[in-house]
Amino acid sequence: MQIGDKIIVVTGGGSGIGKALIERFQREGASVVVAVDVNADAASATAAQLGCPAMVADVSNEADVVRIIDEIENTIGPIDLFCSNAGVIAGASEQSANEEWELSWGVNVMAHVYAARHMIPRMISRGGGHLLNTASAAGLLNQIGGAAYGVSKHAAVGFAEWIAMTYAHRGIGVSVLCPQAVRTAMTADAEQAGTMAATGDGMMEPEQLADIVVEHLQRDAFLILTHEEVHTYMQRKASDYDRWIGGMNRLHQRLTGES
Numbered sequence: 001m002q003i004g005d006k007i008i009v010v011t012g013g014g015s016g017i018g019k020a021l022i023e024r025f026q027r028e029g030a031s032v033v034v035a036v037d038v039n040a041d042a043a044s045a046t047a048a049q050l051g052c053p054a055m056v057a058d059v060s061n062e063a064d065v066v067r068i069i070d071e072i073e074n075t076i077g078p079i080d081l082f083c084s085n086a087g088v089i090a091g092a093s094e095q096s097a098n099e100e101w102e103l104s105w106g107v108n109v110m111a112h113v114y115a116a117r118h119m120i121p122r123m124i125s126r127g128g129g130h131l132l133n134t135a136s137a138a139g140l141l142n143q144i145g146g147a148a149y150g151v152s153k154h155a156a157v158g159f160a161e162w163i164a165m166t167y168a169h170r171g172i173g174v175s176v177l178c179p180q181a182v183r184t185a186m187t188a189d190a191e192q193a194g195t196m197a198a199t200g201d202g203m204m205e206p207e208q209l210a211d212i213v214v215e216h217l218q219r220d221a222f223l224i225l226t227h228e229e230v231h232t233y234m235q236r237k238a239s240d241y242d243r244w245i246g247g248m249n250r251l252h253q254r255l256t257g258e259s
Contacts, residue, residue: 001130001173001217004029007077009068011059011111012086014042016184017134017177020206021083023050024214032076036068038086059086060106065114069122078126081217084115085134085177089186091148101148108135108152112159120163120172128171132217133160137180137230141237144252164222175217179226182209201229 008025012018013035022033035054037043047054055071057064072079088107091100112133123129138146139153160176167174181203209226216224225231237244253259 001081001175001220003081003214003217005031006080007031007072008033008081008083009036009072009079010034010083010085011036011057011115012134013037013054014039014046016186017179017182017206017209018083018085019046019050020210021085021213022046022052024207024210026050026052028214034068034072034076036086059084059111059114060103062110062114062117065111066118069115069118073122078122079119079129081130081132082115082119083132083134084112085132086111087134087136087186089146089149092145093147096148104148104152105155108149109155109159112156116159116163120167123172124167124170128173130173130175130217130220131160131163132175132177132213134177135160137178137225137227137233139176140178140230141233142248144248144255160222173220175213175220175222175224177209177213177224177226178230179204179209180230182206182226201227 003025008030010018010022010033013022014037018035018037022035025033033052035043035046035052036057038056038058040056043054043056046052053076055068057068059065069079086107088103090096090103116131119129119131133156135156136153138150139157143150157176157178160174163172163174180201183203183205204226212226213224
């Protein structure tokens with residue numbers, strides 16, 4: 001996936017990882033990068049700073065996803081790379097309100113489904129395209145203090161795998177981004193157990209992450225790990241699942257003060 005001269009959409013583009021991706025894609029020579037965000041002020045601020053088009057949409061609403069795809073393809077051109085990047089943390093435990101679980105599922109999973117549902121047929125018809133789905137290291141390792149987040153991010157990774165298995169021969173590329181702690185609004189609460197766990201290996205700047213993403217896209221990598229430690233943790237988890245769960249439980253107790 002070469003970025004030069006491509007038309008790209010980035011959801012969650014009003015701040016954090018999304019904004020950094022937009023800026024990096026522009027430097028790589030993208031033709032147009034469209035910033036999409038549920039927050040109109042954030043989208044406008046990105047547009048003003050980076051000189052890119054901006055749109056407002058709730059990606060957990062399929063009609064909104066269809067609307068932005070139609071408008072971009074009708075007014076700008078065919079989308080080459082759709083970055084389903086928007087994410088949310090809600091639903092700390094099984095006791096959390098259904099609305100929090102539904103929000104996590106809608107933004108962290110169904111937004112990817114809606115983008116794929118309406119982009120893949122178009123991309124196949126014109127010879128191919130690429131999807132970049134932002135999940136999290138939590139989608140591989142789970143999340144202390146974030147039940148709905150960990151569960152939904154696991155589902156996001158699983159859905160990206162399914163796309164790759166099903167459509168690779170049709171010219172559809174897919175990459176799943178699984179970072180640990182990145183300095184964004186989502187990790188601003190340094191006292192939150194999940195943040196403390198994720199930052200144990202350090203906090204990455206969004207701009208560093210964007211460089212890694214471009215490098216991986218250029219070689220059509222499926223899994224984009226921004227923190228080398230995650231690969232080691234995955235190996236430990238797979239090699240001894242019981243030991244891994246026990247260790248995570250002890251970490252949960254230490255971070256939350258439970259006994």
